[in-house]
Amino acid sequence: MADMQQVFLDAALEAGSLVMSFYENDIDVTHKDDQSPVTAADEKAEAIIFAHLARAFPDIPVIGEESVAAGVVPDITARAFFLVDPLDGTKEFINRREDFTVNIALVENGAPVAGIVYAPAKGVAYRTIAGGAEKLIVTDGVVARAEAIRCRPRGEILTAVASRSHNSPETEDFMRKIGVTDFTSVGSSLKFCLVAEGVADVYPRFGRTMEWDTAAGDAVLRAAGGTTACTDNTALSYGKTKQDSDSDFANPPFIGWAHRLPRP
CATH class of the missing domain: 3.40.190.80 (D-Maltodextrin-Binding Protein; domain 2)
Structure with missing residues (x-):
């Protein structure tokens, strides 16, 4: 089987690059039935991620925000599945704020067991790794540095x-x-x-x-x-x-x- 974390990283980096090409130019905004905003960046980034996942893991179904909005919902009953949000924080993206992300996760038995969150405008990504999690510094679409991360213990200031x-x-x-x-x-x-x-x-x-x-x-x-x-x-x-x-x-x-x- 393909290295899932590498597939996630490759998909997120490519989708993030596409998203940034829209971010740096005009952003066309439409609205879904629930009146939430959507852009061409959402749809094209999701297609990139789906293609990566389908090549590497053709037997694992994928639930994506835009595909669900279009009525495409595979059966995930008693199965592991991927969850994809190609552009989380669309309002931030539209308003040219930097805290929007590309999200990819694997769910098994109802729990998210692997995932990556990539913020292309900030040049950072966070992902699960064997035995923990790490933060990646991304420069020009390439990982420049990785560092392990861990939740902090309770201190005096909450x-x-x-x-x-x-x-x-x-x-x-x-x-x-x-x-x-x-x-x-x-x-x-x-x-x-x-x-x-x-x-x-x-x-x-x-x-x-x-x-x-x-x-x-x-x-x-x-x-x-x-x-x-x-x-x-x-x-x-x-x-x-x-x-x-x-x-x-x-x-x-x-x-x-x-x-x-x-x-x-």
Whole structure:
């Protein structure tokens, strides 16, 4: 079998290069049925990633944000599958902010077990590796340096990272209850990665997300020693279809932790 982490890296780097070619020029924006923005960069980047995965792993189904929007949903019942978000943080991308990412993850038995998050405008990527996680410094589309990352232990100052575009009163209330004393606002799945590399302690998300938004970053966080839990303290799971309360692949509220704290 092909080296999955290398396939993920190659796919993410190529998709990221394509995304940057749009970022540096005019961005045509349309809207999907749910009124979320989408660009040609989303669609073309997803096609690149799908091609890499199909060549290397033709028997593993792929769930991608844009393909699902187009009505293409393979059967993942009792199977491992890939989750792809070719451009997470589309609002950041459209507004020429740098914290948008390319996300690729493998899910097995409901858990994200491998993944990569690449922020091409920042020149950084985070990925799972055997026995942990690492941060990659990318220069001109080539990996220049790699360093192991790990969640930090609880210190005197509790730092939270939360969504720039989707903060909420519930998030503010949660941070107050657990004693957050410092706060950073970031777009896309980089929030998971900041917790994974020891820059922050907790990432609360009470607004709606989809599985392709979170799987790759969640995989990195778990590999770095963290956890991602729902508000009932169960692990956030993947492959959620036929949900009574929401659409397929929609996530409930969750909290990404560097270290578990007492419930507020």
